[in-house]
Amino acid sequence: MRLQTLSLPEERFKPATDQKPALHVRDLTVAYDRKPVLWDVDLDVPPSLVAGIVGPNGAGKSTLIKAVLDLVPHASGVVEIFGKPYRRQRRLVGYVPQRESVDWDYPITALELVAMGLYRKIGWCKPVTAPHRCRALEGLAEVGMAALAHRQISRLSGGQQQRIFLARALVQDAQIYFMDEPFAGVDAATEKAIIAILQRLREQGKTVFVVHHDLESVRHYFDYLIMLNMRVVAAGPVADVFTSENLRRTYGGRLTLLDRAVDAIGQGTH
Amino acid sequence: MITQLLRVLSLADYNTRVVMFGTVTLGIAGGVAGVFLLLRRRALLVDAVSHASLPGVAAAFLLAVTLGGSGRSLPVLMLGALVSGLLGMGCVIIISRFTRLSQDAALGIVLSVFFGFGAALLGIIQKMRGAQAAGLDGFIFGKTASMIRSEALLIGIAALVVIVLTAVLFKELRLFTFDPDFAAGDGWPVQRLDLLLMTLVVAVTILGLQAVGIILIIAILIVPPAAARFWTDNLLVMVLLSALIGALGAYFGTGISAIAPRLPAGAVIVTVLGAAFLFSLLFGSSRGVVRAALWSRAVNRNTLRQNLLRALFEYEESGVRHGMQEQLQYLQSVRGWTVRELRRAIRMLARSGMIYHVSGQPWRFSETGSGAAMRVTRNHRLWEVYLLEHADVAPSQVDQGADFIEHVLGETLVAELEAALPRFGKALPTSVHSLSNADHGGGG
Numbered sequence: 001m002r003l004q005t006l007s008l009p010e011e012r013f014k015p016a017t018d019q020k021p022a023l024h025v026r027d028l029t030v031a032y033d034r035k036p037v038l039w040d041v042d043l044d045v046p047p048s049l050v051a052g053i054v055g056p057n058g059a060g061k062s063t064l065i066k067a068v069l070d071l072v073p074h075a076s077g078v079v080e081i082f083g084k085p086y087r088r089q090r091r092l093v094g095y096v097p098q099r100e101s102v103d104w105d106y107p108i109t110a111l112e113l114v115a116m117g118l119y120r121k122i123g124w125c126k127p128v129t130a131p132h133r134c135r136a137l138e139g140l141a142e143v144g145m146a147a148l149a150h151r152q153i154s155r156l157s158g159g160q161q162q163r164i165f166l167a168r169a170l171v172q173d174a175q176i177y178f179m180d181e182p183f184a185g186v187d188a189a190t191e192k193a194i195i196a197i198l199q200r201l202r203e204q205g206k207t208v209f210v211v212h213h214d215l216e217s218v219r220h221y222f223d224y225l226i227m228l229n230m231r232v233v234a235a236g237p238v239a240d241v242f243t244s245e246n247l248r249r250t251y252g253g254r255l256t257l258l259d260r261a262v263d264a265i266g267q268g269t270h
Numbered sequence: 271m272i273t274q275l276l277r278v279l280s281l282a283d284y285n286t287r288v289v290m291f292g293t294v295t296l297g298i299a300g301g302v303a304g305v306f307l308l309l310r311r312r313a314l315l316v317d318a319v320s321h322a323s324l325p326g327v328a329a330a331f332l333l334a335v336t337l338g339g340s341g342r343s344l345p346v347l348m349l350g351a352l353v354s355g356l357l358g359m360g361c362v363i364i365i366s367r368f369t370r371l372s373q374d375a376a377l378g379i380v381l382s383v384f385f386g387f388g389a390a391l392l393g394i395i396q397k398m399r400g401a402q403a404a405g406l407d408g409f410i411f412g413k414t415a416s417m418i419r420s421e422a423l424l425i426g427i428a429a430l431v432v433i434v435l436t437a438v439l440f441k442e443l444r445l446f447t448f449d450p451d452f453a454a455g456d457g458w459p460v461q462r463l464d465l466l467l468m469t470l471v472v473a474v475t476i477l478g479l480q481a482v483g484i485i486l487i488i489a490i491l492i493v494p495p496a497a498a499r500f501w502t503d504n505l506l507v508m509v510l511l512s513a514l515i516g517a518l519g520a521y522f523g524t525g526i527s528a529i530a531p532r533l534p535a536g537a538v539i540v541t542v543l544g545a546a547f548l549f550s551l552l553f554g555s556s557r558g559v560v561r562a563a564l565w566s567r568a569v570n571r572n573t574l575r576q577n578l579l580r581a582l583f584e585y586e587e588s589g590v591r592h593g594m595q596e597q598l599q600y601l602q603s604v605r606g607w608t609v610r611e612l613r614r615a616i617r618m619l620a621r622s623g624m625i626y627h628v629s630g631q632p633w634r635f636s637e638t639g640s641g642a643a644m645r646v647t648r649n650h651r652l653w654e655v656y657l658l659e660h661a662d663v664a665p666s667q668v669d670q671g672a673d674f675i676e677h678v679l680g681e682t683l684v685a686e687l688e689a690a691l692p693r694f695g696k697a698l699p700t701s702v703h704s705l706s707n708a709d710h711g712g713g714g
Contacts, residue, residue: 069455095455102449106309107505116445120456125438152503172456 020083022047022176022207023068028077030060030067037063039230041077047176048205050198052212052221052238055228056251061211062098064228065178069095081176091120094174096165098181104154110164111149114139117171139167143193159190166197176207183212195221218242274529279521286528289414292422293520293539296478299429300490301498301516302436303470305509308495309447310467314377315359317488320475321381322358323351324388324484327409328395335398342405344421344480351409352476358384359472385484412483412536414524425477432470436509443467444505483536490516493543500554515550519543571618576646578615581605582625582633583643583699597632647699652687655694659687 021044028041038060045051053061066072068079070086081089094117115128115136122132140146143163153161162182169177182194198221201208209226212218218225218238225241227233227250234241234250281287307313330350335341358380365376392406408416436443446453446463454460471491478487498511523539530538552560581604585597592600602612616633619625624639635643656679679687691698 066451071451071454090455090457093455095452097449097451097455101451103309103311106448107499107503107508108444108448109503112444112505113448116449116452117456119441119445119458122441124442126441128441168452178455 020047021045021080022082023209024078024080024083025068026078028064028067028079029075030063030072030077031075032072036075036230038067041228041232043226043232043235045207045209045224045226045235047082047207048202049223050202050208050210050221051224051226052210052218053226053228054212054215054218054250055233059229059250061228062180064226065095065180065209065211069093069178092175094169094172094177096169096177096179096182099158099162099165099184104156104161106153108153109150110140110145110153110156110160111136113153113164114167114171117168120172135171136167139171140164142170143167143197144189157187158185159187162186163190163193166194170197174206177201177209179208179210181211181213183210183214183217215247271529275525278525278528288419288422289417289528290521290524292417292425293414293481293524293535294517295422295426295429296474296481297490297494297516297518297520297539298513299425299432299474299516300478301494301512301514302509303432303467303474304491304516305495305498305505305512306436306443306447306467307471307491308499310464312468312471313488313492314374315362315468316471316475316491318362318377318381318384319355319359319472320479320484320487322361322384323355323476323479324385324409325391326350326352326354326357326388327406327479327484328388328391329354331395331406332391347409348476348479351479352472354384354388355472355476359468408483408534409479410483410485411534412481412486412539414481414527414535415531417481421480425481428473428477432474433513435466435470439463439466440506481535482539483534486536486540489540489543490520493540493547494519497543497547497550497554500550500556500558502556515543515546519546574611574615575618576650577605578612578619579624579639579643579646580650582635583647586635587697587699592632594627594630594632644699651691651696651699652684655687655690655696656683658694659690 023043023045025041025043028038029036030038041064053064055061063072067074067077068086070079079086081092086093111133112128115132117139118128118132118135122128137146137149140149143166145160145163145167148156148160153164156164162184166179166182169179183191186194198208198210202223210222212221219242222238224236225238226235227241227246229250229252234246277283278286281290307316327347327350330347331341333350334343334346339346361380362373362376365371365379366373369376371379395406405413405416442458442463445456446458446460447467450460450464453463474491475487478490482490494516495508495512497515498508501511502508519542520539523542524535526542527533527535527538550558552558555561578601581601584604585600598612601607602609605612607615616625619639620633623636624642625633626636627633688698
């Protein structure tokens with residue numbers, strides 16, 4: 001009996017992740033070469049949703065993700081995942097970098113690349129074994145790429161490369177995902193696969209952040225939107241913040257772009 | 271000459287054994303560490319380290335002489351090389367980080383200025399009294415003959431450390447050299463792994479300075495992995511091959527330079543490695559030039575063959591009958607072939623027994639030819655419909671080379687496509703002769 005009461009606090013410990021904001025950012029400032037890229041960013045994003053990050057080129061979208069993941073130095077700021085400092089919550093985080101950020105000529109197969117998502121679980125100095133390869137194959141199957149598991153990555157199309165990047169993040173088995181432009185330059189099949197994955201992650205109660213370019217699809221893909229231009233112009237449920245006023249404040253006076261965006265808003269209200 | 275070479279290569283003498291042990295293990299260590307250096311794209315940084323080590327060698331010599339030592343103590347010289355090499359690397363990093371100069375400019379500046387300064391110091395040393403300075407020249411192009419047991423052992427130990435660390439940290443090295451951002455996001459200490467890799471590489475560089483020389487040491491780190499890459503797409507195989515190439519290059523290079531004492535050892539080793547690289551570039555099984563050329567030739571021939579089969583099939587399908595001249599003109603106009611191309615295609619098909627003609631008569635299909643032509647035409651039409659019907663997923667699936675479209679798309683989808691053919695004004699090819707079995711053989 002005593003043992004059971006002792007185990008209680010541990011159980012209460014677990015669901016605490018649901019009550020705190022998935023991502024809390026305060027006063028985040030990042031500068032490259034004395035030029036600020038992100039400036040006093042404040043965010044509080046609730047869990048279990050798919051959040052888009054939009055903004056013009058050079059608005060700091062990728063930098064925001066990299067700063068949260070501690071890949072670029074902060075000038076100032078606090079980042080918390082489920083109420084605790086990022087460094088202590090790393091194992092809850094999954095990451096899909098930009099596709100162009102790696103050398104696709106690297107001697108590695110699709111399966112071996114996806115297995116990298118399991119390295120954290122495998123631990124230092126231990127080899128990748130058959131059960132891990134099985135799990136990686138499942139990850140590939142989730143993105144419809146199981147048939148190409150043993151293909152060298154340079155012989156995959158851009159969309160297929162994007163999908164194995166996603167599969168690698170899926171096998172990380174994280175609670176919160178950061179995806180840097182997963183939709184950039186992909187074919188229709190890959191787009192479908194990515195949308196299906198975003199749906200599934202949302203159903204599983206995970207939180208996903210997606211850097212995105214195409215304003216027309218914002219309403220279809222995301223529950224939550226972060227509109228960024230060095231500072232957070234607006235952040236909140238898509239229905240509340242995706243307005244022409246906010247778009248103008250995010251993108252400035254770029255008319256052609258605004259016209260299309262206004263169309264997109266029009267579509268959404270039908 | 272030959273007997274001399276054999277004597278060296280069979281390691282008959284003690285001195286040869288010592289030197290061989292030193293250079294071959296150096297080749298292995300360089301081959302293994304070099305793979306990750308190459309994949310991390312840091313090769314030139316190491317070139318800067320080696321060039322920047324020259325003033326350190328000279329300064330260490332001067333310092334030792336001033337303090338009353340001999341100046342020939344290798345550990346002292348190596349320490350000097352290490353200090354000034356690392357100083358050079360630090361300069362590159364600082365210049366490229368804190369100024370607007372790009373890294374290649376920073377590398378060029380540091381590499382040439384340090385080396386130039388070192389050469390100037392060497393000039394001063396040579397003007398000094400006594401012939402004791404002569405040995406320093408060996409550092410530039412490499413000299414193996416003077417290698418002693420303790421030096422060879424030191425290189426051997428370093429090689430062992432490189433091999434053990436690479437084996438133990440294989441997964442980690444692969445992760446951070448492929449995708450450092452992901453690795454860092456996943457919680458791996460990327461900077462420390464980077465530091466470890468650079469430490470290994472710099473250690474190999476400094477230990478190999480005397481044998482291979484300041485100018486050429488970069489080659490034992492870069493050439494073996496670059497050559498190995500032509501043979502494989504598998505990282506582990508690449509590491510093993512690279513080690514093997516490094517070892518063989520060092521073995522034969524040292525052997526040749528031993529019987530021709532005027533040739534600097536480093537230069538010979540690098541020349542042998544260069545030959546291995548050239549051979550790999552040409553004949554490598556994974557991405558060798560010859561293989562790629564053969565492959566693209568095969569694709570071209572196959573396309574030509576398929577195109578003629580289909581053109582002839584469609585000609586027969588149309589039911590028109592002409593003489594041979596008109597038939598050839600038709601084929602030429604349909605595909606936009608030149609006379610030569612058409613002749614080549616016809617020769618190809620005739621030689622494989624797919625088509626034949628009685629002199630003066632038009633070309634006809636043989637039984638196998640008819641089967642093959644029907645299959646090619648059917649696949650082609652189905653692929654066309656597939657591309658139109660399933661444009662969203664199509665391009666990544668299309669495989670013109672597949673013998674049977676069913677193998678790629680599955681029976682059900684193919685049945686759907688067959689049903690869709692008439693909508694696009696196309697017929698499902700049927701036999702033009704009284705020909706029944708498509709799997710009768712054919713070229714496929």
